[in-house]
Amino acid sequence: DAKTTQPNSMESNEEEPVHLPCNHSTISGTDYIHWYRQLPSQGPEYVIHGLTSNVNNRMASLAIAEDRKSSTLILHRATLRDAAVYYCIPSEDTGKLIFGQGTTLQVKP
Amino acid sequence: GAVVSQHPSRVICKSGTSVKIECRSLDFQATTMFWYRQFPKKSLMLMATSNEGSKATYEQGVEKDKFLINHASLTLSTLTVTSAHPEDSSFYICSARIREAFFGQGTRLTVV
Numbered sequence: 487d488a489k490t491t492q493p494n495s496m497e498s499n500e501e502e503p504v505h506l507p508c509n510h511s512t513i514s515g516t517d518y519i520h521w522y523r524q525l526p527s528q529g530p531e532y533v534i535h536g537l538t539s540n541v542n543n544r545m546a547s548l549a550i551a552e553d554r555k556s557s558t559l560i561l562h563r564a565t566l567r568d569a570a571v572y573y574c575i576p577s578e579d580t581g582k583l584i585f586g587q588g589t590t591l592q593v594k595p
Numbered sequence: 596g597a598v599v600s601q602h603p604s605r606v607i608c609k610s611g612t613s614v615k616i617e618c619r620s621l622d623f624q625a626t627t628m629f630w631y632r633q634f635p636k637k638s639l640m641l642m643a644t645s646n647e648g649s650k651a652t653y654e655q656g657v658e659k660d661k662f663l664i665n666h667a668s669l670t671l672s673t674l675t676v677t678s679a680h681p682e683d684s685s686f687y688i689c690s691a692r693i694r695e696a697f698f699g700q701g702t703r704l705t706v707v
C-alpha cells in the first residue's frame with residue numbers, strides 16, 4: 487500500500503479557495519488517487535478520484551502532478567459544510583482502502 | 596448515488612454480551628464489503644474484508660473469533676462483536692465499492 491503524507495490541519499476562510507496537498511511518492515502505476523472526506527460522527531464520503539489527468543466534479547477539482555507522486559484537492563469556494571477530515575488514498579479501482587491520518591480542514595466564517 | 600445503510604447507529608451493551616451490526620447495500624450488489632473501526636480523533640482502521648459466500652479476510656492483529664463477519668447475500672454483511680469488553684467501544688463503519696466506495700453512517704458501540 488502506498489504511503490501518503492498530508493498536513494495534519496489547515497484553515498480556510500469561508501468563500502475562499504482551499505488547496506489540500508498530498509504526497510504519495512510510492513504510488514504504483516495502476517493506483518488511482520482517491521479523495522474522501524469525513525464529517526464528525528459520520529462515515530466517509532467520496533469526493534473525487536483520478537489516475538493521471540486533472541479531474542473536476544461538482545464538489546472539487548483534483549490536480550495530479552505529472553510524475554503522480556503528489557496531488558492537490560481543490561475546493562473552489564469553501565463553505566462551513568466543507569469542514570471535515572480529508573483523506574487522500576492511492577488505490578486500485580476496486581479493493582480495500584487504507585486510510586492515513588488525513589487533513590483536518592477548519593473553515594472560518 | 597449508491598447507498599450503504601448500517602444498523603444500528605448506536606448501541607450500548609453490557610460486558611460479556613454480543614452485538615450484531617448490519618451493513619446493507621441498498622441499490623447495488625456487493626460481493627465484497629469492508630469493515631473499519633475508528634477511535635476518537637483517529638483515522639479509520641481496516642478490520643476485515645467481507646466476501647459473499649466465503650470466509651472473511653482479516654487484517655493483521657484483528658481477532659477473527661472476536662469479530663465474526665458473515666456475508667450471506669449480495670446486499671448484506673454483518674459484524675458480530677462477541678463477548679464485548681469496554682475496550683471494544685468504538686465507531687464501526689462498513690463500506691462497499693463499485694468504483695468509488697460508499698460508506699455506512701457508522702455504528703457507535705459502547706460497552707458498559
